[in-house]
Amino acid sequence: MLRLSKLTDYATVILSHxxxxxxxTHSAMGVAEATGIALPTVSKVLKILVNAKVLVSxxxxxxxxALARPPEKISVADVISALEGPIALTECSISHEGCExxxxxxxxxxxxxxxxAIQNALEAITLADMIKPVxxxxxxxxxxxxxxx
Numbered sequence: 001m002l003r004l005s006k007l008t009d010y011a012t013v014i015l016s017h018x019x020x021x022x023x024x025t026h027s028a029m030g031v032a033e034a035t036g037i038a039l040p041t042v043s044k045v046l047k048i049l050v051n052a053k054v055l056v057s058x059x060x061x062x063x064x065x066a067l068a069r070p071p072e073k074i075s076v077a078d079v080i081s082a083l084e085g086p087i088a089l090t091e092c093s094i095s096h097e098g099c100e101x102x103x104x105x106x107x108x109x110x111x112x113x114x115x116x117a118i119q120n121a122l123e124a125i126t127l128a129d130m131i132k133p134v135x136x137x138x139x140x141x142x143x144x145x146x147x148x149x
Contacts, residue, residue, distance in 0.1 A: 008083040010037050011045050012130065015054070015079060019071035019127040025064035045083075052082030071131065077122035087119050 013035050018026050028046055032039040046065050049055040056068045067074060080087055090111045 004080065004084065007041075007045055007048070008080055010035075010041060011049060011079050011083050012076070013037065014042060014045055015049070015067070015074070015127055016130045018055075018065070018067055019074075019131050022067050022071050025058060025062065025066050027064045031065070049079075049082055052078075054078055054082050067127070071127035074127045075123045076125045076127075076130070077119060079127075080122060087115070087122065089115050089118065 014031055014037065017031060017035050028039060028043045031037075031046070032042040035042070037045075046055060046057070050057050050065070053068050054074060055065050057063070057065050077087060
């Protein structure tokens with residue numbers, strides 16, 4: 001199973017909140033209150049995102065955090081990479097150094113293709129996409145009796 005850390009999940013929630021009003025500077029306290037994420041966790045995530053140049057910070061009374069680029073220019077891949085490191089399904093997607101089977105492996109190139117497809121998909125989704133309402137199709141009910149005809 002592919003699974004992202006809670007910090008990455010929190011980062012997407014925090015950034016989505018900030019993207020809704022991307023011209024405003026946001027305080028850590030305000031973000032914590034708006035998202036329901038604990039202030040120490042928000043502060044930790046904000047610091048990581050500043051270091052990764054996804055956010056910019058300003059000190060002072062009117063200081064806070066703001067998106068480094070418009071929401072349309074920040075991809076989900078940027079967010080994941082900031083918190084998780086390079087996006088890779090297998091160790092050999094990044095480097096062959098950690099794999100004992102690298103010399104005889106005939107499928108590492110295929111993992112590279114899969115990894116690139118996932119990377120491309122994550123780069124195609126932006127924060128602007130994340131804040132759009134999801135159009136969920138209406139549920140279609142099929143009477144159980146019709147299944148037996």
